[in-house]
Amino acid sequence: MASSHDADTAGITRRKSLAAIAGAGALGLAGCTQSGNGGDGGDELSGPINIAGSSTVFPLMSAVMEDFAEQHPGVDPDISSTGSGGGFSNFFCTGDTDFNNASRPIQPEEETLCEENGVEYIELIAATDALTVVVNPDADWIDSLTTEELAQIWKSDPAQTWDEVRDEFPNEEIERFGAADTSGTYDYFIEAILEEEGHTSDYQATEQDNTIAQGVSGSEFAIGYFGFAYYFQNPDQLKALGIDDGDGPVKPSLETASSGEYTPLSRPLFTYPSISSLGEEHIAEFARYFVEQTTNEDLVAGDVGYVPATEETQEEQMQKLEDAIERAQG
Amino acid sequence: MATDNANADGFGEVSRVRGIVFEYLSLGASVFGLVALGVLLVYVAIDAFDLANASPEWLLTYFLTLVVPFLAFCLYSADDAAVTRRALGALGGGLVAVAALFTAIEALVVPIPRLNWQLAYLFVVAAPVTAYLAYVGSGGRVGAVGFGLLGRLVGGVAVGLAAGTLFLVFDPLLWFLAYTLGVLPAVGLYALGRLRSSPRAQTATVPVGLVGLVAAAFLREVVATYPSDLLIYLWTIAIPVAAAGALLVGDRRGRTAAVAVGGAPLVVATAGGFLASSAGLPAPTVLLVLVLTGVPTAVYVSRVVDAGEGLAGLGLPFLLAGGVIAGALVVQTFGFPTPEPWLDGSFLTAAPSRTPTDAGLYPAIVGSVIIIALVAVLSFALGVGTSVFLEEYTPGTGPLGTLTRILQVNVANLAAVPSVVYGLLGLGLFANLLGLGIGTAVTAALTLSLLILPITIISAQEAIRSVPDDLRRGSDAMGATRWQTTKNVVLPEAMPGILTGTILALGRAIGETAPLIMIGAATTVFRAPDSLFSRFSAMPMQIYTWAGFPQADFRYGVVAAGVITLLIILVGMNGTAILLRNRAERGS
Known part of the structure; x- marks a missing residue:
């Protein structure tokens, strides 16, 4: 009898201690939960930015993207070096990219293609190159x-x-x-x-x-x-x-x-943002940042090797951009 | 007498000149290719690790603390006086020969860029001798244990990193539900069925698993609160792996050993995970690496201790780690100039950058690993399916047989179609028509799978065809259905061949650039892809872009580091596949 009684108490204690451990564990785990909806939201910019086009503008654009991506962890930019024409006809004028870089102005047949697909854009001067x-x-x-x-x-x-x-x-x-x-x-x-x-x-x-x-x-x-x-x-x-x-x-x-x-032989380099893309806040913000950086001598001249834009050009470009953004978002 | 007369009798004299010329020509052909590849690799390695700037003192220090102990270990394991003599002779003689030859060439013929005789000695003599001794040493019991342990450590880290990378694109919350509701009950039922030998439990396995998976997909939108990622990985991967390890050992050595083998790595890994998350490191990856390294290592050590042979081999990892630490101490104490390798930790974990020293390959590595994993699964399934159908199910004669032959010829021709064409197909079919998106990971994986499909089909067909018909007939004679024959006889026999073909094809897929350009894959991305539908960049794309950058540091240092990384991942991938193949070969 005594032995069975002993066994009972031992069993209860064990059960109790197990329950205590489980309770402590559950309390500990409660601190380690997350919400299933993901994304911390907030006013932080987020979303992808797709850019294609000229291999000449590529080093400049990717340098600006690098800094922008560092400042805005939610933004996910990518860039392809396709050549000016390849970028227009394969990706930009079909509506698949947000910007197209070009080392020459857009050509008539590309304008037609963009028009056919309803892609509207503006032309921004990125820098000057000396061939x-x-x-x-x-x-x-x-x-x-x-x-x-x-x-x-x-x-x-x-x-x-x-x-x-x-x-x-x-x-x-x-x-x-x-x-x-x-x-x-x-x-x-x-x-x-x-x-x-x-x-x-x-x-x-x-x-x-x-x-x-x-x-x-x-x-x-x-x-x-x-x-x-x-x-x-x-x-x-x-x-x-x-x-x-x-x-x-x-x-x-x-x-x-x-x-x-x-x-x-000195020539302007361009980038063409699509107006519908500028309707998205993170892309508009990136475009503003890009125009700001076109006068940054350390970046444009020092790191990449092009001629920075003048303050005057920058102001003009910024005005043009703000108008387009207003049109897209308003 | 007869032999003397043989020539005169017109038995004829056969000239051996042609045979000898042919032998040396084929030797020359193989040497040419190997030497060219070797030179390429040597230069890429020199650039990637900045060895051109390594001082002779630095090289000597690590040679003495790291290479010499390793060679001694191999010699000890081989325990063969002849091998020892030969190795020492090659190392010593090679030193004199390389130094003399190198100086002579530099003085008399042409100066050799970016090399000095110390490096030449390292690559031409020390590396081959080390490889040879490692091979001989692994034949001995001590060496086998040492390399086995080292392999589990390195392999565990590699598998852990790969798994951590793959989980970047899958939703861990969905995986948590799917595991808890689908995989775990199904496995539990199956084990119960085996244990109690109850066929009913075993038949219920598949339906229970499926119901669980569907329920998981449904609940993903409903349930709002989940455990943290670290706990999910702990619950779904670390605990099962530890349990499997414990079961393996428990069968032979009882409960205490099982708890030690499974529990100790689990505790270490969990602690490591929590420490990593407070230190700002990717906690789930740290957990995965620790548990996938720890458990197999513990199982292996317990097995070796059981066998009681070659225990000294367990010291090999300590020997190497000690060598690295001792070398670093010596270098620091005496202030030897150290090289600054391009291929370092930050190169593997950073995003691309305009400054060569900050540039990293991380997003492209993740992109490539994800794509290649998908391609492996897709091309294996499609390739094996097609080849089994063509070999086992289509008739060899009649109009259908003719049709099959036409199909075969077409498949063979497809293998020679330029990869750009597959890129166009991917752009038109997957990206635009099916709407999977331009430049997304899933479009790329499907396109590359199509690209290598002909190669996988042809090699799988060859492997299936080489299974002797006697085996099939034997299986038929036992009353097996065609499905049973295929499953139990043909596929296991053919598996090594099928895997060999798949390995070769995957090697081609991971290096492809042209189809990726066609489907609009990005040249540079700054974040690793986080879903199958996000845009990505692959290693060859990023390396090609760097090669076009104006700064010399990109074209030499960064590109070389990228090439070495690509090669290491390729070798890791092939190594895994070869291990699988060898296992299949042993099994059959």
């Missing part, structure tokens, strides 16, 4: 070219040897490295230098600045052109030519491009 013509650093026989000479090298029926371009140049074949025809750089080069003469097809075409740089540094008689950023970051690897537009040769640099001396 840079480079030769091999060992080529000490050449220092500058006039725009006519440049056209002779790159027109659709081009000079074959250097002495055809200028008599004192060596009698050696010209090796050309340039932008592919999907690139805004190519379009701008035609517009600024070649006009109706057309671009030669006798050259190595690529979207990668590195390939052009490799090609040009491989031969003393090679010539190439690309955006300023690559030359800015690697000034010793290649030699930039001065361009003579009638007022003597001018070398490309941040100063000559922003003062307007470096003509005709």
Whole structure:
């Protein structure tokens, strides 16, 4: 009897202690719960921002995105480097992206496509680029070219040897490295230098600045052109030519491009936000932030290698943007 | 006499020149490819780890504290005087030979960029000798134990990280409900059925599980309060893994050992998880890594202690960790200049950036891992399904047989279609027509699965075809249905071959860029994808973009670090698949 009584009390104590432990555990766990609805909400900006377009604007836009993403943890931006035209026709004018970057203004057929799909947009100036013509650093026989000479090298029926371009140049074949025809750089080069003469097809075409740089540094008689950023970051690897537009040769640099001396190869870079996207608060805020940053010298010139916008341009752009945002949200 | 006359009798003399030339040509062909690949890897590794800036003192320190003890361990395990002599000879002779040859080439032929003779020695002599000794050493009992333990530690960390990554895109709350209501009752019933040998409980398993899953999906919207993520992972993964470990050991060694093997890692992991959450680290991942490393390690250690052989091998992880610590201490004390590797912790956990030193690959790593996991599941299911149907169910003759053959030819041709075309298909079909979204993870996974499907189908067909017909006939003769034959005979026999094909195909999928560009995958994202429908970037996309950046630090350092990361993940993935295959081979 006694033993069974003992067993009973032992059982009860064990049950009690188990219950006590469970109760303590439950109390402890109660502190570790979460709501099933997720999202802490609040007035914090959140949502995706999709951007595609020019590979020239890509470094600038992704640098701005990086800072914006750091400041707004809820915003989820992504960017694709598709080339100006590829971005317009495949993604922006079909309504799949919020911004399209371009290294040249939007073209008529792209405008039509956007119109057909009901995509409205505004044009914002992002920065200024100085298209840079480079030769091999060992080529000490050449220092500058006039725009006519440049056209002779790159027109659709081009000079074959250097002495055809200028008599004192060596009698050696010209090796050309340039932008592919999907690139805004190519379009701008035609517009600024070649006009109706057309671009030669006798050259190595690529979207990668590195390939052009490799090609040009491989031969003393090679010539190439690309955006300023690559030359800015690697000034010793290649030699930039001065361009003579009638007022003597001018070398490309941040100063000559922003003062307007470096003509005709300094060009504006653009981004096109879609108006319906600006209706979303986080995208409007990003667009404002972007326009603010276009005058940030450390970022635009220092980190990326383009010419920052002037205060005046910035104000104009901001006005344009605020109007569009008001239209979209109002 | 006869042999003397043989030639004269017109038995003929066969020239061996051609044979010898052929032998050396094939040797040259293989050496060319291997050496080219080796040079590439060496340079990528030098860039990624900044070894060009490693001082000789730094290299020597780690060579003495880390490599030499490891080699000694392998030699001890191999316990073979001939191997020891050979290894020491190669290490010593190699030192002289490489130094002399390297200096001679530099002086007489061309200067070799970004290399010095110490690094050349490291890659040309020390690395192969270490690999060889590791191979020989793993043959001994001590070495086998050491490498087994090391493998469980490394493998556990890898699996834990992969699981943590995958759970980023799945809703943990839904998983919690599905596990509690569906998986747990079903498994419980099945175990009960096995234990009590009650067929009724076993047949109820599937319906109970399904009902639970449906109920979970329904309740997800209704229930408002859930346990925290850490508790969910503790409840749904850590506790079951620990229980499985305990069961494995408990069978042989009784309750105390079982509690120790399952409980100790569980306690450590839980504590680690709570500490991590207060330190701001991703607590669920820490918990998963600790429990998936701890439990298999504990089971393994208990098994080794049971067997009582090669106990010294258990010291290998301590030997290596001690070597690293000792090396770091020496380097710090004497102030040797240390290299600053591009591939470091922040590279793996940070988002892309415009400054090379801040740039990271984290979002792209998560994107790639998620996509490749989906592709593995999809292409395996579709590939095995198609090949089983084509091999086992379609007739070989008649009009249907002709149709099958036409289908086969088409599948074979599809394997050669350029990947851009699959990208277009993905853009048109999945992104636009089915509305899965441009550049989303699920669109990418479906597109890449289609891309490698022909390869998986063809290799799975080959594997199924190579199962001897005798086995099928034998199974038929026992009265098995076609389904039973396929399930019990054909598939287990063919599984190693099927897995080999899938591994090769997955390796191709993880490196693809062209179809991803076509479906509009982002070049750069700043956050890891958090659902299957969020936009993502993959490692090859991000690496390609970096290669086009103007700063030299991106083109050399950051790109190299990205390439090494991609290779490590690829090797990890293939390693897992190869382990599975070897298991399948042993099983059959």
